[in-house]
Amino acid sequence: GENVEQHPSTLSVQEGDSAVIKCTYSDSASNYFPWYKQELGKGPQLIIDIRSNVGEKKDQRIAVTLNKTAKHFSLHITETQPEDSAVYFCAASKGGSYIPTFGRGTSLIVHP
Amino acid sequence: NAGVTQTPKFRVLKTGQSMTLLCAQDMNHEYMYWYRQDPGMGLRLIHYSVGEGTTAKGEVPDGYNVSRLKKQNFLLGLESAAPSQTSVYFCASSYSGANTEAFFGQGTRLTVV
Numbered sequence A: 001g002e003n004v005e006q007h008p009s010t011l012s013v014q015e016g017d018s019a020v021i022k023c024t025y026s027d028s029a030s031n032y033f034p035w036y037k038q039e040l041g042k043g044p045q046l047i048i049d050i051r052s053n054v055g056e057k058k059d060q061r062i063a064v065t066l067n068k069t070a071k072h073f074s075l076h077i078t079e080t081q082p083e084d085s086a087v088y089f090c091a092a093s094k095g096g097s098y099i100p101t102f103g104r105g106t107s108l109i110v111h112p
Numbered sequence B: 001n002a003g004v005t006q007t008p009k010f011r012v013l014k015t016g017q018s019m020t021l022l023c024a025q026d027m028n029h030e031y032m033y034w035y036r037q038d039p040g041m042g043l044r045l046i047h048y049s050v051g052e053g054t055t056a057k058g059e060v061p062d063g064y065n066v067s068r069l070k071k072q073n074f075l076l077g078l079e080s081a082a083p084s085q086t087s088v089y090f091c092a093s094s095y096s097g098a099n100t101e102a103f104f105g106q107g108t109r110l111t112v113v
Helices: none
Strands: A004-007 A010-014 A019-025 A032-038 A045-051 A056-059 A062-067 A072-077 A086-092 A106-111 B004-007 B010-013 B019-025 B031-038 B042-049 B064-067 B073-078 B087-094 B102-104 B108-112
Touching (some): A004 A086, A010 A019, A032 A062, B019 B087, B019 B108, B042 B073, B073 B087
Parallel strands (some): B010 B108
Antiparallel strands (some): A062 A072, B087 B108
16 A cells, blocks of 8 residues: 655744655555644645646645655745744655545754 | 544553444445554554445454545454453545545554553
8 A cells, every 4th residue: 555754743933944854655546645744633734736637736835846756746835924823745646546645744943 | 524534543451351432424435444643653553445345454453443434434343352462553545546635534542451
């Protein structure tokens, strides 16, 4: 089955810096790669996703890049703000699958 | 527009007690999931359902049972709670399986003493 590795487990940055979280996946048939943000005391919420027919997707300060050859994808957050502090999860899945495979999460801390 | 609602939000159980966690979604989603979240372990799938009347085991099903009698509801039961089941439980739903966005509830924090 699919295996998703996520790094780092903890990331600490200063406000205004950029943050990058990386995930690798094992199943070359995977074609859907969402990123979820979990704020303290809440459930995860989708912030951005990418499908395998594109290499990059942006939404204001966040972007996701996908390298199908190397089987890795990354979340980029620019101009970080304290409200970006949260746990971020990546996931990977393929068409027809019932269960997404999640990474173990990255705790992002943005210091004012 | 409630999305996914979990009941209760907090609960303390004594070892050996039973309880049921309720998940309700109002988005007409076919797929529903129960996860547990423990420090450093990410989200681990307990059970899932691909439609009304169906259920299947996930990664960590032991000690839990589920039922999906109505499409909008997915119940998670603990027959005899153990301290190892102390965790935060999340329910999620999606329109058509893993290739679409998952919507999560707010979580249930369960402590077994």
